Amino acid sequence: MRHLTAGVFAWALIASCLVFESAHSQTKPANKIDTGTVSGRITVKGKGMPGVVVGLRPGESDQQVRPSLRGTSDEDGKYRISNVPPGSYQVAPIAPTFVFIDASNSGSGGKALLIADGEAVEGFDFALARGGVITGKVTDAEGRPVIEEYVHLAMEDQSPPPGSESVKTDDRGIYRAFGVPPGQYRVSAGLGDDSFSGGGRVPRPYRRTFYPSITDPAQAAMVEVAEATEATNIDITVVRMATGVSASGRVVESKNGEPVANVRLSITKITVQGNSTSHSTGSIPNTNMKGEFRAESLSPGKYTVSISRFRESLRADPVTFDVLDQDVTGLLIKTSMGASLAGTVVIQGSPQDSALQKIAPLFIAAHSRDESPQGGSGRHSAVNPDGSFHLSGLEAGTIHLSLGKGGINRGRGIAISQIERDGLVQPDGIQIQNGEQVTGLRVITTIGTGTIRGKVNIENGPLQPGWRLFVNLVKLGEQPTGISPEVDARGHFIAAGLTSGSYEIWATVYTPGSPQSARSGKQLVTVADGVVSEVTITVDLNQNPRPTP
Structure with a gap:
């Protein structure tokens, strides 16, 4: 809460x-x-x-x-x-x-x-x-208390999860959520239709059931909470979930059909509602010595099962299947040795060892783009103290590299100026074939010393509870990945470690329930090495919401 x-x-x-x-x-x-x-x-x-x-x-x-x-x-x-x-x-x-x-x-x-x-x-x-209090009891159809069950509280414009807070029932089935902000809430217990255990955990046996004991969220009664008030007897009788079915199969080498043991797998349920698609991902136990795997307690729907991207050298296309009312068997995931990239990160204008030590830890990430339905995949790896790196398990296609400091895709303080393969500059990415092992890459970088210090002014009213303010910087002439500095409660932000150049800065206010529309303001700022550039951006809350930039 x-x-x-x-x-x-x-x-x-x-x-x-x-x-x-x-x-x-x-x-x-x-x-x-x-x-x-x-x-x-x-x-x-x-x-x-x-x-x-x-x-x-x-x-x-x-x-x-x-x-x-x-x-x-x-x-x-x-x-x-x-x-x-x-x-x-x-x-x-x-x-x-x-x-x-x-x-x-x-x-x-x-x-x-x-x-x-x-x-x-x-x-x-x-x-x-x-704060207020919401309390009640969760029981099953026989009137028995449901122990250690999560009870979710979601405000009127949210659907749990995400966007919900939760508490657990005690040994009497009683829950008590305190310090609840004023507002109207949907209160529910149990799992949603898009949730599943994946086989690695004990499944929760109850469907998501809303107060007053109904499974249709549109019919849920709203619970009103005011300051220092207590909503009592918010009781829920949960509905037992169908047992569910299982899906099983094998992971084998594509060349010879030999089983691949101890492979970590992920399973994702794909839920389509109108024009939106959501994904709920879980893990299932590693394959056994025969390459076999099994996912249990699956509710009806569409799923994909795939090798976890953290398995370094292997790659395989995800397998898609539908769950209806009976077990799914015979799924076959064929693996192959993925392509790899190896080389050295070189920092211009600085002694290599000392420069790397100053910005460590440094990570390098690769994203492949191809014509497959999945659109490619990504891998990442730490850069060694001597600047060397090795990325494996890559798909064929066009590879784009990026660097991050202190975490993946944090990309601050250091930027790639060019990439060389066999002495030739690769301006549009690196082309690799299935299983190709590329070595000798030179990733030439510069360390940014510029800083943007800014403030966002909000006109025509303060931000309302639940509204969020974000700032995004895009360097003109580069891939529009953007940099998102933190914005504090005063509207202040700082983006440091920037390379010189022109940056477009957007300040955007997102309103709950309207992820595709926002109110924005922008500025163009020129950054120079070793210089702090000050900027103020104004967002007018009276402007008509528009698609996010």
């Missing part, structure tokens, strides 16, 4: 496309860091709330782990946290039964904050309200 429990300090560190590095002055010694401060006020109905601990946690997975940073509100609700190194953080008060009022563009665990060298952030306030 979005209540503010001590669990905020166990937030998962999310690996995403968000991009941030602290901007360093060119005149300061490399080892000197000016710490900053964060201060604000905790209020409930406009009155200061004393004795609340406010904590900071790093907001990125590749930031250095630091001692916990925290402060406590005084009698007037004011808090102050000192000695904050530059970086990306989540800031949150620990108040178990309270919720954020001003939660727009913030995660459930707090508000995002980007802080620069020596910056004094003031007015980083939190307005809280006492």
Whole structure:
């Protein structure tokens, strides 16, 4: 839930496309860091709330782990946290039964904050309200309590999962969700039609059933929650799911039909609703010594089974099949040795060893594009300390390479300027054939030292709860993969480690329930090496929503 429990300090560190590095002055010694401060006020109905601990946690997975940073509100609700190194953080008060009022563009665990060298952030306030409670009992058709079953709460414009929060029933079948933000909720228990166990876990035996004990989400009763109120007797009688069928087959070598043992497989259910298609993916046990595999408890629908992309050297086309009302047998996945690319990452203008050490860890990713229905596939690998790399298990087609620092597709701080194969520049990607082993590639790169520091101004109203603000940078003249710096609760963002050139910057507000429309603003910025470029982008919430850029 979005209540503010001590669990905020166990937030998962999310690996995403968000991009941030602290901007360093060119005149300061490399080892000197000016710490900053964060201060604000905790209020409930406009009155200061004393004795609340406010904590900071790093907001990125590749930031250095630091001692916990925290402060406590005084009698007037004011808090102050000192000695904050530059970086990306989540800031949150620990108040178990309270919720954020001003939660727009913030995660459930707090508000995002980007802080620069020596910056004094003031007015980083939190307005809280006492959350509501939803409680009830989950039973089966015989009236027996359903123990340790997940109960999902989804706001009116969301469908679980995703977009839902969940709690578990106790040994009496009773659940209690507290710290629930005001709003209307669909409450459900059990699995949706697009969920399955895949055979690697014990399947949950109940279909998703909504309050008041119906399986059609359109007929679900909405549960109203107001501040500091309790919705009781939200009881659900779940419907037992059909046992389901199984799908089995073998993985063999395409050349000789020999079984391939201990292969990790993935199974995906494909659900089509109107013009949208969703995919639900799970894993199934590895193949045995005979190359056999089996997926169990599958509900009716269309599926694909494939070799996990993390199996290094093998490749195989996914096998598609339909599940009706009986077991599916005889599936056959034929493997072959995939193509591979090997070479060296070369950094222009810097001693190779020292430059690589400064930007480590570095990853290289390959994506193949072909004419198959799947449209190609991707692989990734770490770049070794000497710059060498090896990518295997690739499909035939046109290969495009990209580099990332601190994670896949994070692509900041370093950019590919050209790729050479046998001394020839490859401007449109690398062509490879089935099973071809390419060596001697030279991936020539440059290290970016430019920075864009910006702010997004919102006109005609603040962001509403559930709305999200994103920033995307695209370097003109390059592949439009884009860079997405993190935007904090103030609308500030920093994109560092940029190579010189012109960038188009979009700021986009996404509204819930309208993923294909948005309100946007943009600016064109020129980046130079070693220079911080300032930019302000305005998004007018009164403009008509339009397709996202």
